[in-house]
Amino acid sequence: MALERPQLATGVRLKHDRVRDQQVLLFPEGALVLNETAVAVLELCDGDRTLDEIAALLSERYEGADVRDDVAELLAGIGERGLVVDAGA
Amino acid sequence: MPAPDPLLLIAELTYRCPLHCPYCSNPTDIGADRYRDELPAADWQRVFREAADLGVLQLALTGGEPMARKEIVELVSTSTEAGLYSTLVTSALPFPRRRVEALHAAGLDHVQISFQHSDPALSDEIGGTIAFERKVKAARLARELDFPLTVNVVLHRGNIDAVESIIEMAVDLGARRLELANTQYHGWATLNREALMPTRAQLERGEEAVGRARERLGPRLEILWVLPDYYEDVPKPCMGGWARDAILVQPNGDALPCQGAASIPGFAIDNVRDRPLREIWLESEMFNAFRGTGWMGEPCRSCPLGRQEEDFGGCRCQALALTGDAAATDPVCHLSPHHDVVVAARREAEEPQPAAPPRPFVYRALETPPARV
Ligand code: SF4
Numbered sequence: 001m002a003l004e005r006p007q008l009a010t011g012v013r014l015k016h017d018r019v020r021d022q023q024v025l026l027f028p029e030g031a032l033v034l035n036e037t038a039v040a041v042l043e044l045c046d047g048d049r050t051l052d053e054i055a056a057l058l059s060e061r062y063e064g065a066d067v068r069d070d071v072a073e074l075l076a077g078i079g080e081r082g083l084v085v086d087a088g089a
Numbered sequence: 090m091p092a093p094d095p096l097l098l099i100a101e102l103t104y105r106c107p108l109h110c111p112y113c114s115n116p117t118d119i120g121a122d123r124y125r126d127e128l129p130a131a132d133w134q135r136v137f138r139e140a141a142d143l144g145v146l147q148l149a150l151t152g153g154e155p156m157a158r159k160e161i162v163e164l165v166s167t168s169t170e171a172g173l174y175s176t177l178v179t180s181a182l183p184f185p186r187r188r189v190e191a192l193h194a195a196g197l198d199h200v201q202i203s204f205q206h207s208d209p210a211l212s213d214e215i216g217g218t219i220a221f222e223r224k225v226k227a228a229r230l231a232r233e234l235d236f237p238l239t240v241n242v243v244l245h246r247g248n249i250d251a252v253e254s255i256i257e258m259a260v261d262l263g264a265r266r267l268e269l270a271n272t273q274y275h276g277w278a279t280l281n282r283e284a285l286m287p288t289r290a291q292l293e294r295g296e297e298a299v300g301r302a303r304e305r306l307g308p309r310l311e312i313l314w315v316l317p318d319y320y321e322d323v324p325k326p327c328m329g330g331w332a333r334d335a336i337l338v339q340p341n342g343d344a345l346p347c348q349g350a351a352s353i354p355g356f357a358i359d360n361v362r363d364r365p366l367r368e369i370w371l372e373s374e375m376f377n378a379f380r381g382t383g384w385m386g387e388p389c390r391s392c393p394l395g396r397q398e399e400d401f402g403g404c405r406c407q408a409l410a411l412t413g414d415a416a417a418t419d420p421v422c423h424l425s426p427h428h429d430v431v432v433a434a435r436r437e438a439e440e441p442q443p444a445a446p447p448r449p450f451v452y453r454a455l456e457t458p459p460a461r462v
């Protein structure tokens with residue numbers, strides 16, 4: 001499933017867990033501990049930006065590195081679990 | 090071993106419930122005085138804050154029927170303030186629009202509604218109450234308010250052949266998750282094991298139907314399929330491991346590592362009215378009794394499969410129920426010297442039974458379990 005304009009699915013949210021001092025993704029009956037890159041990607045998933053725009057913004061942040069494939073892979077992984085959806089769908 | 094940070098608080102707000110499911114995992118003495126002395130809302134609110142301070146991320150508001158607590162909206166507000174992800178686990182009786190809207194405004198994150206079957210008449214028969222149409226309405230209301238919705242159906246001999254139509258129902262209701270949990274034999278289910286336990290052929294057909302639906306639906310509907318222990322050769326980690334992830338608090342404030350723990354004799358049970366949750370988590374005799382792997386005897390201690398950290402020796406309550414010793418290896422494990430009890434139960438399920446009704450249920454009720462009629 002292609003994610004044109006990814007956004008967090010209903011009932012999925014990012015939270016800073018103060019006890020573990022980590023960012024976590026919370027969703028119905030589950031939690032995922034996120035690494036820095038995943039947090040950076042998910043924070044940009046507002047249902048408006050396209051995957052390419054997200055990749056471009058991150059690339060700027062990481063001094064021009066080509067991150068498009070990594071972003072696509074990460075979102076596909078989370079999308080498979082229904083946690084990220086396409087805003088257009 | 091040092092205690093890990095817990096992730097989940099299961100708050101059993103009350104054992105009152107308008108349904109009478111014969112597989113209910115609540116204790117069979119739910120009518121006892123000690124459970125009628127329900128923890129006041131202010132104590133629950135303190136417990137939610139203490140849980141968040143301990144590292145808990147998820148809160149399950151359950152019971153019984155949590156909507157039977159008149160302070161449910163205030164409880165959800167406190168959960169939201171404490172930053173917990175809250176799930177209302179409900180039979181949807183009652184589920185009045187105004188209160189559900191108030192729950193939404195209070196920040197409730199997720200709604201889980203139980204169904205007993207996809208066929209209205211059979212659903213009501215299993216639950217022992219006229220409820221199906223109200224559940225459908227409740228599910229539609231939850232979706233209208235944009236709650237993520239989980240449909241939960243406990244599977245057994247009497248409904249497992251309907252897995253396909255149950256999946257259709259979940260899709261039609263707009264559910265994002267469908268929990269198909271085969272009955273685990275705790276609480277009331279132990280009284281009804283013969284009537285509930287499916288045959289291996291039924292399970293295989295059910296599993297195939299789930300596989301086909303997953304392929305067809307993809308991430309649109311997440312389908313959880315939990316096999317009954319009795320058909321496995323190694324146990325599941327009960328609750329993700331004793332006192333590792335979860336704390337359960339009963340309606341009277343008793344804090345336990347799992348639903349069945351109160352059945353285990355010999356340990357003092359701590360109550361959240363008397364001790365802070367952190368102290369209970371770290372120091373309670375009951376929580377420490379089977380935490381980690383140090384308590385294990387044989388065959389777990391020298392497990393040839395190296396599964397100690399994977400299944401933690403299985404379920405303590407099941408070990409107690411089937412062997413008389415809560416510290417024994419769960420007899421579901423083929424390495425347990427008591428595994429024959431499980432094999433015998435499987436064999437019994439294969440015996441031909443009269444078409445309908447197989448055996449009368451003992452329905453969940455507040456009185457002590459009545460004799461079978
Ligand atoms: S399993 Fe049935 S009887 Fe038990 S609490 Fe849930 S809805 Fe009520």
Ligand code: SF4
Nearest residue numbers: 389392396397402422
């Ligand atoms: S022996 Fe114990 S640890 Fe090993 S598989 Fe069986 S139950 Fe699990």
